[in-house]
Amino acid sequence: MSKPNFFIVGAPKAGTTSIVSYLGESPEVYISPIKEPHFFSSDIRCSNFTQADCKSACIDIDRYLKKVPLQHLHIAFVKDIANYLELFREAQAELAIGEASTGYMYSEFAAQNIAKFSQSAKIIMLLRDPVDRAYSHWKMNVAAGKEPKNKPFSQALEDDFNKKTKGYCRSHLYVESGLYAAQVKRYFEFFPREQILIIKYENLVRAPEIVMTNLFNFLGVKPVEVDLHRRENVSRIIRFPKFLAFAKKMGVKYVFPNKVISLLKRLLDDSRKYFLSTSVKSELNKKFFLKDIETLESVCGIKFDEWKG
Template sequence: MPDFLVIGAAKAGTSALYRYMREHPQIFMPGKEIRFFAYDDGPEARDRMARFGRDHFEVRSLAAYEALFAEADPALAWGEIAPIYLESPSAPRRIRDLAPQVRLIASLRNPVHRAFSGYVMQVRSGREGREMRDAFDPASHHVQAGFYHAQVKRYLDHFPKEQLMLVLYEDFARDNAATLARVFDFIGVDTDFAPPLHERHNVSTYPRSKLFNSLIENRLTRDVLRPALPGWARHLARRAKKGNLGRAPKIPPEIHAELLRIYRDDILRLQDLTRLDLSAWLEPPA
């Protein structure tokens, strides 16, 4: 079982954490987004497989999960990163039952910006076709994933608060080195190690033509047509897709204001629960 888990949130710096942490000589991580602890073989898992495909949960058995660490040096700190663990209702209980001593790290991002970044990602992946003005109703996954109070409380209901470290994405973005030193200290590895922080990871992009993007990113193309293409054709398709991507747009002030209205009470409840200063998240759009 792992010594630590980075449990989320999605679009809150977990890709950068993974890339930086795996460089540490005292850390072993088998891969990102294994998602084992979120597989409950029930409605939650079936819903995610319906949205993202059956290979969304590649590791489903305890034996297969343990095998990921079979060759790891026991002297290292073992861990994995899966943003789904924070929003998954079943993951906290499964983690407690199988790894009760594990150290948990949650990176939390201003939910307004997280929701917009999630929308941008889903447009890019071909899973979101709605225009911005229609995509942020409170029931949408973009919005639901940012209600952190209940997500964090589930972990505090299952683990002592000393086992849960909360990282603010904004602090991480402002000072990578200081945040990583705190994380390394929390999991008990050398805090003086400095990974190459000049590299940027998972930079947000947005399709210039959403129609073209939807043609090359729909499920039929991904699962049926693309695998049947010869290698040179797949290479051209990848180049065409990359050429269609530009800089991600900024969140429009009216969408920012509406999302802030939706999240305000949850932010205040999270602030009371965690004693974090979240006042910056409550600031209106510039």
């Protein structure tokens, strides 16, 4: 049976879903049908979750694995090695086989566990300006009804950071998920530098062709042409969310062409009301992230000057 040889480890809201979509267009790449199985994050387990959406991702894995072909899911939490390896049973002759669990960045044990599983594995990290990342994360939660629309982003971030009970799927980790230095360092401790590729989210937005060519080369597969203007899992705050949910339930996307669906989403997008001002961003950056960004630069030898403004 095939086993994964590359891992996209996060960060959340930094482009991992888009990267997986792009890689999936290569005939030489196989991605786990559960994009985020979280097998190696042994400190992230369903028994500790309090958030309802996380609990809903704790699927009956035995029942899931009986399906042929395997259904595509965004996230689950697989804890048995035999079940985990079954996720790759449909791989054929692909050269690069992998998965993309964003919890592997936050997890204290994922790097070590992956190294025990495969010392030769390739590690891919997508890092995004930590304030922008937190803001995108917050917008996603507002859209999902997990944060009130009338609470400012800065207050939501402060409140989450000051919670007494925190953790993966117990709090939102707006700040903690963007403190990259210690997270990146863990992977450097278990893998040689040449097996780790760090991608800036900002470069993915500005020059996706270059980023993807470098990524295909890093994985040892031939670059292929993909629709790099297609973005996945974008955080939007939607007007009339009940209407959109009803439209989805009625199968609107199967009736109207993609252009019409895209226009509908833009018309319903209310995100522009939730503008992140330069002053608020600078204040949050200085309070929570600037020191960590400087430490990150010394850890990985990459400059992140655009994040310091």
